[in-house]
Amino acid sequence: MALSKIFTTRFYAKNTGFFLVIFYFFFGIVPGGQLPSYHFTLIKGFTGSPGFLALVCLLWLLYNLKCIAFIINILSTKEHSFLYGTLGILEGNARWRTWIWLHLTLYAPVLIYSLVSAGVALKLGFHIAALVIMLFSLLMVIAPLWIYVHKMKHPGTVFMLYRWQQWFNRTIRKPLWSFYGHELLNNNMRSLAIAKIASALIIIVTCSFMTDKYDERVLLVGILVCALAQSVLVYNHRRFDDLYLSLLPQLPVPLWKRYLQMGGLYLALIAPESILLIYKTWQQAAPIHWVMLITSNLSLLMLFRSILYFPRIDQDKYFRWVLIIIVAILFMGLARIYWYGILGMQALAGIIFYNRYYRYEAPLEKVD
Structure with missing residues (x-):
């Protein structure tokens, strides 16, 4: 037929x-x-x-x-x-x-x-x-x-969703640091949906392992796997900046504010699984554990993004470093030295960001 x-x-x-x-x-x-x-x-x-x-x-x-x-x-x-x-x-x-x-x-x-x-x-x-x-x-x-x-x-x-997207893009003023988030919602919804659904499944499965005894280290393992699932979105963030926001470093914005803006973008990105995590562990986890788990996820993504400011970091090298970092944080989590890991990741991400942001040059193949 x-x-x-x-x-x-x-x-x-x-x-x-x-x-x-x-x-x-x-x-x-x-x-x-x-x-x-x-x-x-x-x-x-x-x-x-x-x-x-x-x-x-x-x-x-x-x-x-x-x-x-x-x-x-x-x-x-x-x-x-x-x-x-x-x-x-x-x-x-x-x-x-x-x-x-x-x-x-x-x-x-x-x-x-x-x-x-x-x-x-x-x-x-x-x-x-x-x-x-x-x-x-x-x-x-x-x-x-x-x-x-x-x-x-x-x-x-055209469908109502498409008309709503057009109205939203015309009406809502979007700051520069949030452009990648709007790109995901408008033109890369499939990648975003896959990452969010994978993270939700990981959290649900992880929480199901703690029916008998609560252990925040099990949740941390789930968060590390969530960060691994979303590392692809971070890698695509660099490509988006290279293609469309290459002039952003020339704007008169202090580095500390740029770093906080990056953190705000990734905090919004991990909001769905963070809410699901709190909902699934409402009667078990202490609030300090929620803070630890969310900041661990956020710090990982910020460190992943900072690594991409080094020259000649291709996809293979990037994911190699992602795995090394996740394994290191996993061992620190098993030893219950969570906050040292979070502070270490933030310090390392901040140092890399401060030293490499203005020195970074997009590869030619990214801007052809």
């Missing part, structure tokens, strides 16, 4: 890398004989926890939005404008059958897994979770159909 080549085949071809990673996570990290028990344990984990189930539903929603955005983008291209003359003439049941078939060919991997999860939840006695999954899956299948039909009837319209 021609529509399969335009939509389905192109979707899976374009996202081959994405599906390879997902396939490896679900089927490649455990031996074949342990796959049933692995998935049973995984499904049991998120169907038995309302917070975990909400996070899984969010992941399914993001995948569904990915499918919807792909179809809308295909319909918006000039070379596929002929689809309005073919799909647009369909009426009644034929129209709905066509759109539901097209959407299901894209959403099928998640739909199948969600229905299997609902069956497992029923078997385990998690009836509310099973009902939530089935209703959510039904919504994920039906709701996009109205979006597609509306797009066919109004080809030139």
Whole structure:
């Protein structure tokens, strides 16, 4: 069918890398004989926890939005404008059958897994979770159909989210130091969402390890893994500055203020997982532990960014230093000398920032 080549085949071809990673996570990290028990344990984990189930539903929603955005983008291209003359003439049941078939060919991997999860939840006695999954899956299948039909009837319209982004960018005054944050929210939402979802999963799994006994060192390990997950965003921050804010050092702003602005940007970046951490450990952790964990995460990101002011720091060298720093802080955390690690990271980040900021020159390949 021609529509399969335009939509389905192109979707899976374009996202081959994405599906390879997902396939490896679900089927490649455990031996074949342990796959049933692995998935049973995984499904049991998120169907038995309302917070975990909400996070899984969010992941399914993001995948569904990915499918919807792909179809809308295909319909918006000039070379596929002929689809309005073919799909647009369909009426009644034929129209709905066509759109539901097209959407299901894209959403099928998640739909199948969600229905299997609902069956497992029923078997385990998690009836509310099973009902939530089935209703959510039904919504994920039906709701996009109205979006597609509306797009066919109004080809030139844009979504409310896009209009809101335009209004926000025109109305809200953005300081220079926050430009990268707006870049993530407007043009790099996928990377930001992946980092935030990975951090949320890490915190939830980490907190689940402390059902019997609270230990702040376990939480620190989770925070270190969160910082590792977000180190990619820090690396992309340098690229963004090289491309769009190369004249920023020429502005009359004192270095101490630039350093605090960098800290403010990364503090806003880690706010979601910090809030989740406090929520998950509300009855266990002491406030001083929250401060320690959040400042550890913040100090790590600030140190990662400062390292990138050294010359000839490519991606391989950067991540090598990231791993060295995380391992060093891990051993300090196991020895419960957290504050020495935080002070050391801040001192090292500040010294590097102070000595390298005005001497840094963007590599030529970054600004071509």
